[in-house]
Amino acid sequence: MVDLTEIWVYLARDPLAALTATLLAWLAGLRLAALCRWHPVANPVLLAVILLAGLLLAAGVDYRAYFQGAQFVHFLLGPATVALAVPLYRQWHHVRSSALAALLAIACGGLAAAFSGVAFALLLRAAPEVTASLAPRSVTMPVAMGIAEQIGGLPGLTAAVVLGSGVTGATLGPAMLNLARVRDWRARGLAMGTAAHGIGTARAISVNATAGAFSGMAMGLNALISALLLPLLWRFFLG
C-alpha cells in the first residue's frame, strides 16, 4: 500500500519537484508558443508563469516552498546578466559609432517609462506601496527588486509588474515600433531593451542580431541609470 500523503509531503518539501515543474512548464510554454507560430502574444514566459501559478493555487502549495526548488533557476539570472557582455562585444564595432545617441535615448526613454507608470498609478490612486513597486517596472528583474526595496515598494510585486512590462513590450512592442515608424534595427533594439529588459531582449535576439546586441546594451545601461537615478528622484519628488 502506497502512502500518498507521504509522497505528497516529500514532493512539497524537496526542491526536485519544483525545479522539474519549472523546466516542464517552460518547455510546455515553448511548445505552445511554437504551436502559435511564435505569434508575439503567445509569450513562453507568460505561458509558463500562468501554468505554474495555476498549478500552485490548485494544489495549495505555498510559493515559498516552490521557490526553494525554483531558486536554482532564479540564481542563473545573475550570470545571464553578466553574459550579456558577449553579444555586446560581438557587435561592438557596430555599437561604438552610435554610443552617445544610444545613451541619451536610453536615459530619456527609461525615465519616460518610469514616470508614465508612476503617473498613471498616482492618477488612479493606487496604494503607495503599489505605486512604489511600479517605478522600476522597466528595469531588469533583480535590479528592479533592489530599487523597489529602497523606495518602499514590495519587491515581490515588482517582480510581477516587471514580468508584465516585459511581456507587454515583447508582445506589443514590435507593433508599436511599426506604428511609430521606427525601422532602424539599432533603435528598435534599444527601445525593446529599455522598456522591456530581458524579456524584450530575448525577443530581439530571436529576431535580429543587431537589435539583440543593442537591446542587451540598453537593458544593462537602463539598469545602471535607473539604479543610480530612481531612488534620488523618488526621494526628491515623492519622499
Place this chain on the structure above:
Amino acid sequence: MIGGMTILLLCQLLGELLARALHLPVPGPVLGMALLFAGLLLRDRWSPGAGGTDPGAPGLGGTADAVLRHLGLLFVPAGVGIVVFLPQLARDWAPLALAILAGTLIGIAVTGLLAQLLMRRLG
C-alpha cells in the same frame, strides 16, 4: 562550458564585491557585465586578433549563448511570485494594468523615436 561559466561567475562575484566595498547603488551582476565587457576590449588591445569576432576565452561564447538562449526561463520563478500578491492585484488592478500597458508602450515609442532621430543626427 565550465570554463565559460567560471568566467561569468567570477565577473559577477567581482561586481558584487565592488558594489559592497564602494557602497555603489548598482547591482553586482550589472557591474559584472561592465567588467567582462571592459576585460574583453582590453584583451583585444593587448593581443589583437586573439579571439577574432568571438570572445577568445575558452568556452565563454558558447556558454553565454546557451544561457541567453533560455533567458526567458530565468524569469519564471520570480514571475510565479504573482500568486502571493493576488489581494493587491484585485484591489489595484486598474492602475497596475494601465501603468504596465500604457507605460511600457510609451517607453518603447519614446526610446525608439528618440534613438532613431539621434542616430540620424549624430551618425
